[in-house]
Amino acid sequence: MSRPTRTIIDIQALRHNLQWAQSLAPHAKTMVMVKANAYGHGMVKVAHALKDLVPAYGVACIEEAKILRQSGIEQPILLLEGTFSADEVSIAAEQNFWLMVENQPQLQAILNADISKPVHVWLKVDTGMHRLGLQPEDVSAAFNTLSKSDNVADKMVIATHFASADDLSNDATSQQIDQFTQVLDDLDAAVAPLESLANSASVLGRPDSHRDWNRPGYMIYGASPFNHPQDNADQLKPVMTLESAVISVRQIAAGETVGYSGKWQAQRPSTIATVAIGYGDGYPRSAPNGTPVVVNGIECPLVGSVSMDMISVDVTDLDAQQAVVIGDPVELWGKQLPVNRVASLCNTLGYELLTRMPSRVPRIYC
Numbered sequence: 235m236s237r238p239t240r241t242i243i244d245i246q247a248l249r250h251n252l253q254w255a256q257s258l259a260p261h262a263k264t265m266v267m268v269k270a271n272a273y274g275h276g277m278v279k280v281a282h283a284l285k286d287l288v289p290a291y292g293v294a295c296i297e298e299a300k301i302l303r304q305s306g307i308e309q310p311i312l313l314l315e316g317t318f319s320a321d322e323v324s325i326a327a328e329q330n331f332w333l334m335v336e337n338q339p340q341l342q343a344i345l346n347a348d349i350s351k352p353v354h355v356w357l358k359v360d361t362g363m364h365r366l367g368l369q370p371e372d373v374s375a376a377f378n379t380l381s382k383s384d385n386v387a388d389k390m391v392i393a394t395h396f397a398s399a400d401d402l403s404n405d406a407t408s409q410q411i412d413q414f415t416q417v418l419d420d421l422d423a424a425v426a427p428l429e430s431l432a433n434s435a436s437v438l439g440r441p442d443s444h445r446d447w448n449r450p451g452y453m454i455y456g457a458s459p460f461n462h463p464q465d466n467a468d469q470l471k472p473v474m475t476l477e478s479a480v481i482s483v484r485q486i487a488a489g490e491t492v493g494y495s496g497k498w499q500a501q502r503p504s505t506i507a508t509v510a511i512g513y514g515d516g517y518p519r520s521a522p523n524g525t526p527v528v529v530n531g532i533e534c535p536l537v538g539s540v541s542m543d544m545i546s547v548d549v550t551d552l553d554a555q556q557a558v559v560i561g562d563p564v565e566l567w568g569k570q571l572p573v574n575r576v577a578s579l580c581n582t583l584g585y586e587l588l589t590r591m592p593s594r595v596p597r598i599y600c
């Protein structure tokens with residue numbers, strides 16, 4: 235036997251979610267975001283599990299792209315932040331890594347590179363996120379300069395990223411789409427570029443943003459980018475289930491406290507189950523009293539502070555119906571409990587909880 239703490243990664247659910255994204259945008263190609271270790275799901279395993287369906291992958295940096303190539307992934311891989319130094323351009327050309335160009339030094343590095351194969355360029359425009367990208371008025375000149383260079387392959391892609399796509403009633407997204415359309419109208423292009431805007435939220439909820447390339451991440455892992463029900467998001471299937479087991483059970487009297495600093499006090503005689511998971515396993519230390527924990531298929535409240543390797547759960551009501559014993563299964567999030575519910579109680583996003591899953595927790599693929 236070994237420690238029961240692990241994540242189960244459901245490959246069928248992963249493939250279902252990708253196919254759902256593709257069916258929502260039948261005229262777009264779907265680039266799958268696998269940055270940050272595929273949002274904590276294991277980048278190499280995820281990429282290989284989807285490779286018969288995926289035309290290209292997106293990562294944050296060349297280090298991630300190299301790992302994918304070395305593992306045998308043959309598709310193009312977009313570096314979402316482009317190059318961090320000029321020497322990355324020739325590696326990108328050799329290995330068919332596509333480059334986002336979002337500033338002038340990156341553009342110059344491509345023009346000046348001594349490469350024998352042209353590199354694929356995505357030109358990023360800042361339409362309102364104000365994080366990365368050329369100013370709209372600078373896109374036309376940059377596009378023309380890159381178009382004339384032998385170092386740049388046809389066709390270029392013009393891309394932007396939404397700041398508030400998770401809020402479908404916010405018209406910031408419409409304004410970003412309008413700005414983007416204006417940039418394209420202002421281009422004087424001999425070879426028309428391709429276009430890319432949509433992340434998960436807009437794949438699900440903004441068909442007017444679907445273009446040549448969509449770029450979903452979070453939804454592929456089966457979680458909703460919205461904090462409210464949404465028909466298309468409701469079809470997603472959670473990919474990661476974080477599970478553990480009860481490792482100790484005790485009865486305590488009313489008035490006793492549980493865990494470090496006595497942060498929770500029993501109001502009645504209580505049955506407390508100790509579960510082998512803690513913040514050392516990616517379970518958030520900020521989870522408050524009452525956060526749901528699924529024990530034997532039933533939601534029970536977390537009590538006391540989250541320790542590095544353990545949590546405590548009040549199973550009094552469950553135990554009254556069916557004795558809770560050592561070895562009983564526990565789910566922290568996944569099939570029975572959406573990660574977003576845990577995240578919102580911790581004032582964070584499911585994105586963060588999934589992505590920061592540490593290596594101590596084994597990933598089991600099935």
Ligand SMILES: *Cc1c(COP(=O)(O)O)cnc(C)c1O
Pocket residue numbers: 267269314395432433434435449450451452453459
């Ligand atoms: C991460 C990322 C995405 C994917 O966003 P999700 O909300 O996970 O779908 C899309 N585009 C860019 C540029 C990104 O960095």
